[in-house]
Structure formats: C-alpha cells, structure tokens
Amino acid sequence: MLTLEGLVIRQDGFELSADLHVPDGARVAVIGPSGAGKSTLLNAVAGFQPVDEGRIRMQGRDVTGLAPGKRPVSMLFQDNNLFPHLSAAQNVGLGLRPDLRLDAAQRARVAQALERVGLQGLEGRKPGQLSGGQASRVALARVLVQGRGLVLLDEPFAALGPALKAEMLDLLEEVLDETGATLLLVTHDPADALRIAPQTILVADGWANAPVATAQLFADPPLALRSYLGVPKS
Numbered sequence: 037m038l039t040l041e042g043l044v045i046r047q048d049g050f051e052l053s054a055d056l057h058v059p060d061g062a063r064v065a066v067i068g069p070s071g072a073g074k075s076t077l078l079n080a081v082a083g084f085q086p087v088d089e090g091r092i093r094m095q096g097r098d099v100t101g102l103a104p105g106k107r108p109v110s111m112l113f114q115d116n117n118l119f120p121h122l123s124a125a126q127n128v129g130l131g132l133r134p135d136l137r138l139d140a141a142q143r144a145r146v147a148q149a150l151e152r153v154g155l156q157g158l159e160g161r162k163p164g165q166l167s168g169g170q171a172s173r174v175a176l177a178r179v180l181v182q183g184r185g186l187v188l189l190d191e192p193f194a195a196l197g198p199a200l201k202a203e204m205l206d207l208l209e210e211v212l213d214e215t216g217a218t219l220l221l222v223t224h225d226p227a228d229a230l231r232i233a234p235q236t237i238l239v240a241d242g243w244a245n246a247p248v249a250t251a252q253l254f255a256d257p258p259l260a261l262r263s264y265l266g267v268p269k270s
C-alpha cells in the first residue's frame with residue numbers, strides 16, 4: 037500500500053529519514069517523542085510537506101510529486117479541519133466535490149455517511165453548533181465518503197475525554213472494516229495504539245522506523261521510547 041524509499045525530509049536543521057513499507061489494510065500507530073517528526077511524516081505522505089530525497093509509493097504508483105488532492109489519501113487533523121461556515125452535510129460533501137455541486141446520488145451518499153456515524157437530524161448544523169465528539173463524527177463521515185485507500189489521522193481525538201475517545205476509535209475501526217483502508221494514526225497514548233493498531237512506527241532520533249508489533253514494542257520498549265513513556269532506563 038505505502039512504501040517510503042530512502043525518504044529524507046529536512047526543515048530548518050531538523051532531518052527525518054524513513055525506509056519502510058506498510059501493507060494494504062494495515063492499522064499502524066505512529067508514536068514517539070514530541071518534536072520527533074510524527075506530523076512531518078504524515079504531512080509528507082499526504083503531500084503537504086515537500087520531500088528532499090527518496091520516493092513515496094502508494095498502491096504501486098509513485099506519488100512523490102503529486103499534489104495532496106491527487107493522492108489516494110484522507111487526512112484528519114486534531115481540529116477535524118471542518119469549515120465553520122458550512123453545515124455538517126456540506127463539510128462531508130466537500131470530500132466528494134470541493135465545489136459542492138453534488139448530484140442526487142452524491143447527496144444520498146453524504147446523508148448515508150452522516151447516518152452511519154450517528155448524526156441523522158444534525159445534517160444542517162454548523163461545526164460551532166456541534167459538540168467535540170459530534171464534530172469528530174462529521175470528520176469521520178467525510179473520510180467514509182472519500183473512500184480513499186489510506187487514512188492518516190494526526191491525534192484526531194486528543195481533545196475528547198477517555199470514554200468518548202474510545203467510542204470514536206471503535207467507530208473508526210468500523211469505518212476501516214467497511215472501507216478496507218490502511219491506517220496511520222499519530223497518537224501520544226499507548227492505549228490508543230494497543231486498542232486499534234497491531235503495528236507501530238516509532239519515530240525517534242531522526243528516523244521513522246519500520247512498523248513492529250505494538251504489543252511487543254510496549255512490553256519491551258527500546259531506549260528511545262523508554263524516556264518518552266517514563267519507563268526506567270534499566
């Protein structure tokens with residue numbers, strides 16, 4: 037699904053390298069110290085961050101030079117990137133057509149996605165009239181209608197309480213089951229990784245490492261992860 041070949045990203049003295057492969061349908065957490073480069077990695081995969089060396093391949097295609105919209109990727113940020121002046125339905129519709137000129141079938145898909153995430157009846161509300169959890173559901177509905185092969189989430193549910201976050205991770209899992217998409221999820225919470233991602237990419241010391249089994253990584257964390265987790269070094 038996703039291959040990073042000899043990737044090097046540089047910005048203002050910071051350098052991140054990656055040489056790794058994420059198989060189709062894999063669910064992978066991205067974890068590591070603050071400032072290690074987790075968001076930089078996701079932004080490069082999504083196409084928002086230029087790459088200095090190497091190639092990014094998706095579904096067998098070289099996408100290194102492609103604009104974000106041309107990549108088979110949906111990205112969800114912590115603020116859910118919803119437009120405040122648009123309704124929930126319009127925010128979801130943007131995932132299908134940026135000019136929002138939806139035909140009847142596309143409008144039906146939007147309604148179906150909003151119903152799928154439990155927001156029937158709230159289609160006309162603007163983000164400011166929704167709770168944090170409901171706004172996250174709108175963003176997930178957009179991921180659902182986009183139906184892209186790779187879903188990138190950068191700490192999307194960090195502002196929600198623990199129970200609501202667990203609920204959203206469960207809903208995310210259901211959406212992934214339905215679309216078969218591959219997931220990269222940046223999180224600061226090992227419990228999130230253990231809950232949803234059998235594999236984890238550790239970003240530390242200038243490298244995004246190849247995915248390893250999440251349970252094993254946390255059972256016996258490498259040095260770079262120990263201080264971050266607050267685990268004694270010996």
Ligand SMILES: Nc1ncnc2c1ncn2[C@@H]1O[C@H](COP(=O)(O)OP(=O)(O)OP(=O)(O)O)[C@@H](O)[C@H]1O
Pocket residue numbers: 047048050068069070071072073074075076077239
């Ligand atoms: N726009 C930018 N221009 C220059 N340097 C940047 C920019 N954005 C981030 N950086 C630097 O790049 C490095 C990686 O930042 P990044 O946001 O990817 O880390 P992170 O692992 O996601 O951190 P956190 O967990 O705190 O969100 C940091 O040293 C940061 O200061």
